[in-house]
Amino acid sequence: MKVKLYSKGLLLVLMGLSLSFSEVFAQNQTVSGKVTGADDGLEIPGVSVVVKGTTNGVSTDIEGNYSLSVNNANTVLVFSFVGYESQEVKSRKPICYQCILSF
Structure with a gap:
């Protein structure tokens, strides 16, 4: 009886840890976008x-495309x-965005 409870508890702990590690590594x-x-x-x-509050950023290429690595979605x-209003966009899934800047 104790062995069964112990093995079920151990199984639950291992499953929880594997889910936790997958979240950490998948961040x-x-x-990317235009x-x-x-x-x-x-x-x-x-x-x-630029990611707000960090120095992590890129510039768009000649066709207006960008690709940036972020910690989470x-x-x-x-x-x-220069000459346009800055915009702040909260990134969500899907992670490809088109940003439209105006004067």
Whole structure:
């Protein structure tokens, strides 16, 4: 009787630990997307895309595309470019976003 209870308890503990470890290792994700202008819909190269409160960031390429590694899916991305209003976007799943900047 004690052996059965012990083995069931051990099994539950091992299952809980495996779920915990999978959550820890699955936190890094890649957020990617495209930045376009609200006035003409054209891609904007050189837009700064930064995780709010960190120095983790990238600039968009010549076609307005970006790809950024984040710790989890619930981070806030800040999009900024000279002459445009900065935007803050909370990233969620799916993790591909189009950000539209306006003057």
